[in-house]
Amino acid sequence: QVQLVESGGGLVQPGNSLRLSCAISGRTFSFYAMGWFRQAPGKEREFVAAIRWSDGFPYYAHFVAGRSTISRDNAKNTTYLQMNSLKFEDTAVYYCAAGGFQGLGKIDGYDHWGQGTQVTVSS
Numbered sequence: 288q289v290q291l292v293e294s295g296g297g298l299v300q301p302g303n304s305l306r307l308s309c310a311i312s313g314r315t316f317s318f319y320a321m322g323w324f325r326q327a328p329g330k331e332r333e334f335v336a337a338i339r340w341s342d343g344f345p346y347y348a349h350f351v352a353g354r355s356t357i358s359r360d361n362a363k364n365t366t367y368l369q370m371n372s373l374k375f376e377d378t379a380v381y382y383c384a385a386g387g388f389q390g391l392g393k394i395d396g397y398d399h400w401g402q403g404t405q406v407t408v409s410s
Contacts, residue, residue, distance in 0.1 A: 335355070
């Protein structure tokens with residue numbers, strides 16, 4: 288059994304920062320990348336950021352580029368998403384996923400998913 292557990296979500300004011308974490312546990316499996324996706328009410332799940340596990344190469348959606356940083360800790364099988372200058376439109380459930388063999392930003396290529404963590408940006 289593979290488990291991905293997200294943490295770090297919460298309520299934050301616009302302009303502030305938040306760091307999400309995602310840890311993999313369970314049986315060993317191969318993955319190309321870990322990614323972060325989000326889903327706002329009434330919208331489809333969309334790609335946010337991903338990191339290639341072999342060398343840490345990051346890839347971002349345009350709407351977070353420049354204000355977010357994805358990183359990883361190989362020893363802990365954990366990925367982090369630091370989000371700065373948060374906006375109202377960043378409000379969503381954030382999911383982490385492992386896989387990525389079809390491309391870092393392609394949602395269909397991720398096989399294992401966490402349960403999600405709520406991020407709410409509100410004043």
